[in-house]
Amino acid sequence: MMNREVNDITIEIDGKRVTVPEDTAILDAARRAGVYVPSLCSSDLVEPYGACRLCLVEVDDGSRTRLVTSCNFPVRKPLKVSTSSDRVKRNRKTVLEMMLARWPEVPLVKDLAGAEGLTGARYVHPNVDLNPNACVLCGLCVRICEQGIWEKIVNFSGRGVDRSIRMPYDSLQPHCVGCGACAEICPTGAIEMVDDPNRPYDAEMIRKAGMRITREMIKYDEQQCDMRGVGTAHLVEVMDAYDLLPVENYRFGRHEDTLKIESRVFREKYFSPGKPDGCWLGCTMSCAKAIEGYELKTGPYKGRKVLVDGPEYETVAGASNMGIFDPDFVVEYNFYCDTYGLDTISFSTLTAFVMECYKAGILDEEKTEGLKIPFGASDAAMELLHLIAQGRGFGRVAGKGIRYMKKYFVEHFGADPDFLQDIGMEAKGMEYSEYVTKESLAQQGGYGIALKGAQHDEAWLIFMDMVNKQIPTFEDKAEALHYFPMWRTWFGLCGLCKLPWNDIEPPDNAETDEPAKVPEHVKGYCEFFEGMTGEPQTMDSLVRMSEKVYNFQRVFNLRMGFGTRKHDVIPYRSMGPVTVEEYESRKERYDSQLEEQVGLDPRNMSTGEKLAALRKFREGQYEKLLDAVYKRRGWTDNGVPTVEKLSDLGVDFPEVMELVRKHGG
Amino acid sequence: MIRVNGEPLSWHPGKTVEDVIREKNYRFPLLIVRINGRLVPREDYGKTEIPDGAEVDVIHLMSGG
Numbered sequence: 001m002m003n004r005e006v007n008d009i010t011i012e013i014d015g016k017r018v019t020v021p022e023d024t025a026i027l028d029a030a031r032r033a034g035v036y037v038p039s040l041c042s043s044d045l046v047e048p049y050g051a052c053r054l055c056l057v058e059v060d061d062g063s064r065t066r067l068v069t070s071c072n073f074p075v076r077k078p079l080k081v082s083t084s085s086d087r088v089k090r091n092r093k094t095v096l097e098m099m100l101a102r103w104p105e106v107p108l109v110k111d112l113a114g115a116e117g118l119t120g121a122r123y124v125h126p127n128v129d130l131n132p133n134a135c136v137l138c139g140l141c142v143r144i145c146e147q148g149i150w151e152k153i154v155n156f157s158g159r160g161v162d163r164s165i166r167m168p169y170d171s172l173q174p175h176c177v178g179c180g181a182c183a184e185i186c187p188t189g190a191i192e193m194v195d196d197p198n199r200p201y202d203a204e205m206i207r208k209a210g211m212r213i214t215r216e217m218i219k220y221d222e223q224q225c226d227m228r229g230v231g232t233a234h235l236v237e238v239m240d241a242y243d244l245l246p247v248e249n250y251r252f253g254r255h256e257d258t259l260k261i262e263s264r265v266f267r268e269k270y271f272s273p274g275k276p277d278g279c280w281l282g283c284t285m286s287c288a289k290a291i292e293g294y295e296l297k298t299g300p301y302k303g304r305k306v307l308v309d310g311p312e313y314e315t316v317a318g319a320s321n322m323g324i325f326d327p328d329f330v331v332e333y334n335f336y337c338d339t340y341g342l343d344t345i346s347f348s349t350l351t352a353f354v355m356e357c358y359k360a361g362i363l364d365e366e367k368t369e370g371l372k373i374p375f376g377a378s379d380a381a382m383e384l385l386h387l388i389a390q391g392r393g394f395g396r397v398a399g400k401g402i403r404y405m406k407k408y409f410v411e412h413f414g415a416d417p418d419f420l421q422d423i424g425m426e427a428k429g430m431e432y433s434e435y436v437t438k439e440s441l442a443q444q445g446g447y448g449i450a451l452k453g454a455q456h457d458e459a460w461l462i463f464m465d466m467v468n469k470q471i472p473t474f475e476d477k478a479e480a481l482h483y484f485p486m487w488r489t490w491f492g493l494c495g496l497c498k499l500p501w502n503d504i505e506p507p508d509n510a511e512t513d514e515p516a517k518v519p520e521h522v523k524g525y526c527e528f529f530e531g532m533t534g535e536p537q538t539m540d541s542l543v544r545m546s547e548k549v550y551n552f553q554r555v556f557n558l559r560m561g562f563g564t565r566k567h568d569v570i571p572y573r574s575m576g577p578v579t580v581e582e583y584e585s586r587k588e589r590y591d592s593q594l595e596e597q598v599g600l601d602p603r604n605m606s607t608g609e610k611l612a613a614l615r616k617f618r619e620g621q622y623e624k625l626l627d628a629v630y631k632r633r634g635w636t637d638n639g640v641p642t643v644e645k646l647s648d649l650g651v652d653f654p655e656v657m658e659l660v661r662k663h664g665g
Numbered sequence: 666m667i668r669v670n671g672e673p674l675s676w677h678p679g680k681t682v683e684d685v686i687r688e689k690n691y692r693f694p695l696l697i698v699r700i701n702g703r704l705v706p707r708e709d710y711g712k713t714e715i716p717d718g719a720e721v722d723v724i725h726l727m728s729g730g
C-alpha cells in the first residue's frame with residue numbers, strides 16, 4: 001500500500017531537535033525525542049481527547065507562546081516546545097493537586113503527583129473517593145469501546161462532580177460480549193470483568209489473547225489489509241496485479257476494466273461509511289460491509305431500495321469472471337443471490353461456464369430458450385439468476401450446476417465432452433471459487449484435494465508457491481498441503497473465523513522463524529483453547545486434533561462414493577491454457593516454460609503443438625503432486641487413509657477399518 | 666543484475682526496495698523484504714538501496730488460506 005505524501009517537520013523540544021511527519025501530536029514527538037511528558041488520558045489505541053490536562057506543554061510558534069495539551073496538538077510548523085518551564089510546572093501541579101484531592105488513594109495519581117513533589121492536596125474535595133481503584137474519568141474506556149470495538153457500551157453520564165462512567169440505564173448491555181478492552185485500557189483498574197457466561201477455565205487468558213488481536217486491528221489494519229475499511233474486496237486489485245483475478249471463465253487473470261470494480265469504488269460510492277458490520281458482536285475486524293439504500297433495477301423487488309450485505313472479494317471477482325465490470329451489477333447480483341439463498345461463487349462460476357459455451361457455439365439462443373448470453377452480458381446474467389431462482393426456462397438446467405450441465409450439453413446438444421471437462425470449473429461437483437490457479441501447482445492441489453470440492457479455503461498457496469518461490473519441490477508443496485489444510489480445519493472444529501489469523505499480523509511477524517504460519521497468532525489460539533478447557537496446547541497438538549477429523553472426513557467421502565484419486569481430478573483450465581487464444585495471450589510465459597521446464601524449442605512448434613506439449617507436462621506434474629501429498633498424509637497411492645494412519649490417530653472404528661481395507665488402505 | 670524471488674531483474678545504482686516493488690507491481694500490502702537475508706523494515710523501503718548482485722526476497726504473506 002503506498003502512503004500519502006506527508007511533509008516532515010523539525011521541531012525543538014527542550015532544546016532537542018526531532019523530525020516528525022506533519023500532524024504528529026507533540027506528545028508523540030516528545031516520546032520520539034526521548035523527552036518525558038506526564039500523561040494519563042492518552043493511548044496509542046484511541047484518538048486523543050485532552051481530558052486530564054496533565055500533558056500540558058508550552059509552545060512557541062514564533063509569534064506567540066501558549067500552553068497546550070500536547071496529546072492532541074498537531075505539529076504543522078516548526079515549533080519550540082518546553083515541557084518544564086515554570087508556567088508548565090505550575091499548571092501541571094494545580095491539575096495534579098485537584099486529582100489528588102479527589103482520588104488520594106489511586107496509586108497512579110499518587111505516583112504522578114509524587115513525581116512533581118506533591119504528597120498531598122491542600123484542600124478536601126467534596127466528592128473525595130478513597131477507593132484505590134477509583135475511576136479518574138480519563139475516558140479511555142469510552143473511546144476504545146467506540147473507536148476500537150465500534151460499540152457504545154460504556155459512556156459518560158452526569159455533569160460536573162457527578163460525572164461518571166456508566167452503561168446505559170445502569171444495566172448490562174446485551175451488545176457487550178465482555179471483550180474486556182475497556183478493562184484492559186483502564187489505567188486504575190476501575191473496571192472489573194465479572195460476567196463469564198461460558199464459564200471458561202481461565203477467562204483472563206482468553207481475554208488477553210483476544211486483546212492482542214484487537215490491539216493489532218486498531219493499530220495496524222489500516223496500513224495492512226484495511227479489512228475494517230473495505231473487507232476482502234481489497235483483494236480485487238491485488239489479484240488483478242498478479243494475473244490471478246479470473247476473467248471470462250478463468251481464461252485470463254487480469255483486465256483493463258478492473259479499476260471499475262476495485263475496492264476504492266465500493267468504498268467511495270457504495271459502502272455505508274464508518275458503520276461496522278461484523279459477523280457477530282464484538283468482532284474488531286468487522287470485514288463484512290453494508291450498502292444502504294441501493295435501488296434494485298430488476299427482479300421481483302425492482303424499484304425498491306434495499307440494504308445489501310457485501311460485496312466480498314469472491315462476489316466482485318465472480319463478476320469479472322463473467323466478463324462484467326459494472327459495480328451496480330455486482331451489488332444487484334449480490335443482493336439477489338443472498339435473497340434467493342444462492343451462493344455468489346457457484347452462480348458466477350456456472351454462469352461464466354454458460355457464457356463460454358455460448359461463445360464456443362455449444363449454446364445458442366434456441367438452446368438457452370431465448371437468452372443471449374456472451375461474456376459481459378450483465379442483463380442476461382441477471383435474467384439467468386432470476387430464472388434459476390424460479391426454476392424456469394434455461395434456469396432449470398443451469399441451476400443444477402456445472403457437473404450436470406456438462407452431461408446435459410453432451411446428451412442434448414452433442415457437445416464435445418472433453419472440451420466441456422476442460423472448461424467446466426468444478427471438482428467433486430462443486431464450482432471453483434475465484435482464483436486463477438494456472439501458475440501454481442500447489443494451489444491446483446489445494447483445489448483438487450479439498451474434501452468439500454473446489455474451494456481454496458483449505459489451502460491458499462498461490463503467493464508462497466508462484467510469487468515467493470518458497471515451496472519449489474514436490475515435498476515442499478506436499479508439506480504445505482498437509483500443514484495448512486490441517487490448520488484451517490482446526491478453525492472449523494472450534495467454530496472460529498480464519499481471518500484474524502493472517503489477514504492481520506503482529507508488527508514483528510517478519511522476524512519470526514515461520515512468518516507464513518503467523519506463530520504469534522498460533523500461540524494466541526493455543527491460549528484460547530487452554531483458557532476454554534484448561535488443557536495446554538502447542539501448534540502440533542492443534543494440528544493433530546484436525547488430522548483426526550480430516551482423515552475421518554476423507555473416509556466419509558469414501559463411504560459416499562468419493563474419496564479416491566479419481567475424484568481429486570481437476571479441469572485442465574485450472575492447470576493451464578485450454579485454447580489457442582489463452583496460450584497466445586501469455587505466449588512469452590508459456591514459451592519460456594516449454595524451453596526451461598520441458599526442454600523443447602518452441603520456435604519450431606505451432607501453437608497447437610505447444611499447447612499439447614505444455615498440457616502433457618503440467619498434467620504429469622499434477623499426478624506427481626498427488627503422489628507426494630498422499631504420501632505425506634499417510635494415504636495410499638489411491639488417496640485412501642491407511643489402516644496404520646487411522647490406528648495412529650485413534651480413528652480405528654470397526655466400520656472405518658472395514659471400509660478402508662476394502663479400498664486397499 | 667539482481668535476483669528477486671529467484672528471478673533476474675535489471676539493476677541500476679540507487680535502485681531501492683520501493684523501486685523493485687513498483688517495477689514488479691507487488692500491490693499486496695503484507696510483504697516481508699530481505700536483501701541477502703537481511704530484513705528491511707517497511708519504513709525504509711524508499712531509502713534502502715539494493716547493491717548489485719543482491720538476492721532479494723519479497724515474501725507475500727498471504728498463505729495457507
Ligand code: FES
Pocket residue numbers: 038039040041042049050051052053054055056069070071072
Ligand atoms: S494526556 Fe493529554 S490531556 Fe490527558
